[in-house]
Amino acid sequence: MKLIAIYLTVLLGCLGFAAYAGRSSAAKPCWCWSHDQGLVITKVPHPKGTEYISYGSYGSEVDWNNPDHVIPLNYSQAQGKRVFDGQCIWCHADATPAGPSNRSNVTPVPPLMNDGSVFNMLSDKELQRVIALGGSAVGKSAMMPPYGKSLTQEDIQDVILYTRAIAAPTYQRPSIWKRISWKK
Numbered sequence: 001m002k003l004i005a006i007y008l009t010v011l012l013g014c015l016g017f018a019a020y021a022g023r024s025s026a027a028k029p030c031w032c033w034s035h036d037q038g039l040v041i042t043k044v045p046h047p048k049g050t051e052y053i054s055y056g057s058y059g060s061e062v063d064w065n066n067p068d069h070v071i072p073l074n075y076s077q078a079q080g081k082r083v084f085d086g087q088c089i090w091c092h093a094d095a096t097p098a099g100p101s102n103r104s105n106v107t108p109v110p111p112l113m114n115d116g117s118v119f120n121m122l123s124d125k126e127l128q129r130v131i132a133l134g135g136s137a138v139g140k141s142a143m144m145p146p147y148g149k150s151l152t153q154e155d156i157q158d159v160i161l162y163t164r165a166i167a168a169p170t171y172q173r174p175s176i177w178k179r180i181s182w183k184k
């Protein structure tokens with residue numbers, strides 16, 4: 001009985017000290033270094049418009065209409081940008097990494113890929129169709145080539161997602177009720 005009493009006293013004593021130490025300067029095992037150990041932590045500003053925006057993005061696109069606005073791209077959108085840069089940029093943008101594009105020489109002049117006033121009206125399905133089958137298949141100019149044989153379904157989906165991401169005015173995905181269409 002006595003032993004248990006001693007044991008409990010010591011135990012309570014230890015717990016009491018631990019609780020006290022946790023809240024007091026006794027918690028600092030070493031008082032010779034400052035709390036931050038002399039580390040100087042400064043924020044490194046992230047440059048705008050470089051390939052990557054930090055955290056959770058796979059790439060970025062500088063807004064075609066506003067160089068101060070950088071649009072972060074998720075994985076699929078970044079893949080779409082690659083497809084766009086490889087295939088579509090020559091006709092659907094004014095400038096390319098290799099210099100001016102061919103857009104102004106094409107008749108009819110292809111819409112800029114960020115032109116929300118053109119692309120926002122079209123559903124993903126409609127875009128998929130014209131990209132895969134080409135302009136002539138949907139009653140548009142045959143100057144828009146078919147990509148169904150040279151791009152995969154996924155490439156086409158990605159380039160659509162990229163188009164949606166850069167759209168100006170911003171693309172609003174239709175509500176689920178509008179997307180469930182009994183006709184299509």
Ligand code: HEC
Binds near residue numbers: 084088
């Ligand atoms: C050789 C030039 C050329 C290339 C390359 C090209 N396009 Fe086009 N595209 C056109 C032209 C021209 C039109 C306009 C057709 C019309 O309005 O009759 C067009 C129209 C479109 C449209 C339909 C717009 C509408 O008003 O319905 C989509 C979508 C499109 N292009 C996507 C793409 C994508 C995606 C790529 C790359 C994978 C691509 N285009 C590559 C020339 C091109």
